[in-house]
Amino acid sequence: MATDPAELINRAKAWLAEDPDPETRGELAKLIEAEDADELAARFAGTLQFGTAGLRGELGAGPMRMNRSVVIRAAAGLAAYLKAQGEGSGLVVIGYDARHKSADFARDTAAVMVGAGLRAALLPRPLPTPVLAFAIRHLGAVAGVEVTASHNPPRDNGYKVYLGDGSQIVPPADAGIAAEIAAVGPLDGVPRPEAGWETLDEAVLTAYLERTDAVLTPGSPRDTRVVYTPMHGVGRDTLVAAFARAGFPAPVVVAEQAEPDPDFPTVAFPNPEEPGAMDLAFATARAAGTDIDIVIANDPDADRCAVAVPAPGTPEGWRMLRGDEVGALLAAHLVRKRASGTFASTIVSSQLLSRIAAASALPYEETLTGFKWLARVDGLRYAFEEALGYCVDPEGVRDKDGITAALLITELAAELKQAGRTLTDLLDDLAREFGLHATDQLSVRVEDLSLIADAMRRLREQPPTVLAGLAVSRADDLTQGTETLPPTDGLRYYLAGSPEAGIESARVVVRPSGTEPKLKCYLEVVVPVSSPEALPEARTTATAALAAVKRDVSAAAGIDA
Numbered sequence: 001m002a003t004d005p006a007e008l009i010n011r012a013k014a015w016l017a018e019d020p021d022p023e024t025r026g027e028l029a030k031l032i033e034a035e036d037a038d039e040l041a042a043r044f045a046g047t048l049q050f051g052t053a054g055l056r057g058e059l060g061a062g063p064m065r066m067n068r069s070v071v072i073r074a075a076a077g078l079a080a081y082l083k084a085q086g087e088g089s090g091l092v093v094i095g096y097d098a099r100h101k102s103a104d105f106a107r108d109t110a111a112v113m114v115g116a117g118l119r120a121a122l123l124p125r126p127l128p129t130p131v132l133a134f135a136i137r138h139l140g141a142v143a144g145v146e147v148t149a150s151h152n153p154p155r156d157n158g159y160k161v162y163l164g165d166g167s168q169i170v171p172p173a174d175a176g177i178a179a180e181i182a183a184v185g186p187l188d189g190v191p192r193p194e195a196g197w198e199t200l201d202e203a204v205l206t207a208y209l210e211r212t213d214a215v216l217t218p219g220s221p222r223d224t225r226v227v228y229t230p231m232h233g234v235g236r237d238t239l240v241a242a243f244a245r246a247g248f249p250a251p252v253v254v255a256e257q258a259e260p261d262p263d264f265p266t267v268a269f270p271n272p273e274e275p276g277a278m279d280l281a282f283a284t285a286r287a288a289g290t291d292i293d294i295v296i297a298n299d300p301d302a303d304r305c306a307v308a309v310p311a312p313g314t315p316e317g318w319r320m321l322r323g324d325e326v327g328a329l330l331a332a333h334l335v336r337k338r339a340s341g342t343f344a345s346t347i348v349s350s351q352l353l354s355r356i357a358a359a360s361a362l363p364y365e366e367t368l369t370g371f372k373w374l375a376r377v378d379g380l381r382y383a384f385e386e387a388l389g390y391c392v393d394p395e396g397v398r399d400k401d402g403i404t405a406a407l408l409i410t411e412l413a414a415e416l417k418q419a420g421r422t423l424t425d426l427l428d429d430l431a432r433e434f435g436l437h438a439t440d441q442l443s444v445r446v447e448d449l450s451l452i453a454d455a456m457r458r459l460r461e462q463p464p465t466v467l468a469g470l471a472v473s474r475a476d477d478l479t480q481g482t483e484t485l486p487p488t489d490g491l492r493y494y495l496a497g498s499p500e501a502g503i504e505s506a507r508v509v510v511r512p513s514g515t516e517p518k519l520k521c522y523l524e525v526v527v528p529v530s531s532p533e534a535l536p537e538a539r540t541t542a543t544a545a546l547a548a549v550k551r552d553v554s555a556a557a558g559i560d561a
Helices: 005-018 022-034 037-044 068-084 102-115 129-138 173-182 203-215 236-246 279-288 323-336 352-359 402-418 423-434 450-461 532-557
Strands: 055-058 091-096 119-122 143-147 156-163 226-229 294-298 305-310 318-320 342-346 364-367 380-385 389-391 436-445 470-477 491-495 505-512 518-527
Touching: 005 022, 005 037, 022 037, 055 068, 068 091, 068 102, 068 143, 068 156, 068 173, 091 102, 091 129, 102 119, 102 143, 102 156, 129 143, 129 156, 129 203, 129 402, 203 236, 203 402, 226 236, 226 279, 236 402, 279 294, 279 305, 279 318, 294 402, 305 323, 305 402, 305 423, 323 352, 323 380, 323 389, 323 402, 323 423, 323 436, 342 352, 352 364, 352 423, 389 402, 402 423, 423 436, 423 532, 436 532, 450 491, 450 505, 450 518, 450 532, 505 532, 518 532
Parallel strands: 091 119, 091 143, 226 294, 342 364, 342 380
Antiparallel strands: 055 156, 143 156, 294 305, 305 318, 380 389, 436 518, 470 491, 491 505, 505 518
16 A cells, blocks of 8 residues: 555545544544644555454544444445345344444444345344344344454454354455455445334343353352452443343442443453453452352453452452363363263363363364354354353354353352352362363564564574473474364464473464454463372472473564563
8 A cells, every 4th residue: 555645645535535424534634634644654554454353453534443434344345245145135233332433333334234235233232242143143134243342452443243153254254255345435335324224122132141041050059159340341231130030149240340431441451361450350359258259250342251269368369260261160060061062162272171071072173263263163062262252052152152151150159169169179170180281371462563473483484392391292383274274373382291390291372363463372281180289289380381481482482571
């Protein structure tokens, strides 16, 4: 794309002429008047790319930002794609969160769909993403759109696309939709009627809530006491309603984060995994007293679920469980409930799930990252990924669902409580049975995306042969794909064990994030546990090994840990 100042200004003026949003028009007019070449280049030297994550980016004027013009084009491209697939009279369901512009983007999408001859239905208000994923199949839609940027910073928004099977798009659908978006002409040629779509009533939410009951065992204990935060997002009302239906005590909601707020004022990043994000939840739990059993958090669109357990002797008094730990706990719970079907996780998630499945003679599959892949596993019964995503009812929601995951972990905590045990006790059991699977992550956020490409190139040109004193026994460049995985930009290293160091094996996966400007390195060390008394030493060994692997991967990639 051109970066000549005069041409940039011409492109900006052409964009301004058809921008339907007074807010972004005013913003862009000021940039043009100031002849701000750097800022115009940032917005006009390219276009926001549509891919398997749909669209996600910073709000603002121009083709490199999320705005109504970009969304109208995306909706027109999706409509053209659906018509080309023979779905020209089908229903498209549209959901949205409480971020800035989400409601506007949802209404624009509905208008474009109706203008293209499709039917459109908006969810009744900002609701969790899993409600939209459920509604697609429940209503027999041919596609669905969720306007959300999930746990991204407040300045971002996004556009997630599902097809009629209720799963997020994967290749080649993403390329097909992107091609149709690129073919959209001037915006005044995209019909956008003022009415004609349906706004759904509460029946769709009621149907979703009725489905959440299916994840629990009739008659199971329900006396878990929970502190809950929706992280300024849209999860509260739906989760509280689901808990009430199930017969759990009403959660103690973190007051400061209870209401939807697109500015997320109490957190640096509205992601339970980020440092400090859970501080208010832990403070609420401490204030509520010793009868609180677990702390639960959803991310802002409530498709992820974080869990914390009591940690006496620590400053916070609570410990966040890793997604891999919650994933293993839910798997063990489902095995005890005699679940049948395939268990699945991703290449960056703990390998513990494969061992749990094998011990129960259950099929197991590994996929690329993202529920767009996990949801497509044949015969899927349960799936999780380390980034706090869990699918515990694939017949209801073929995506991660932070509401049903919260119900299931709360049921497990209640059953353990009745037996005088805790989630931590069950994790100890799993470590003794299958080995301690300790995981960690090196995540580097960058301003300059070229740093990520440089790190990946460095690792390919000078691949490590030893990490943390463990020999690299196998290295996979995932751009080539495997017998079971399509190509992706990633590197995977299997490390040989060391009996002298007390390590059975280790694994490292390095990949660029698909939704944020981050390089992510996923680390796992497996330490055998010979007896209950050996657990503390095993944890010490695993912690030291993970720190050493992290240090050596950082050095090999040339990035600061």
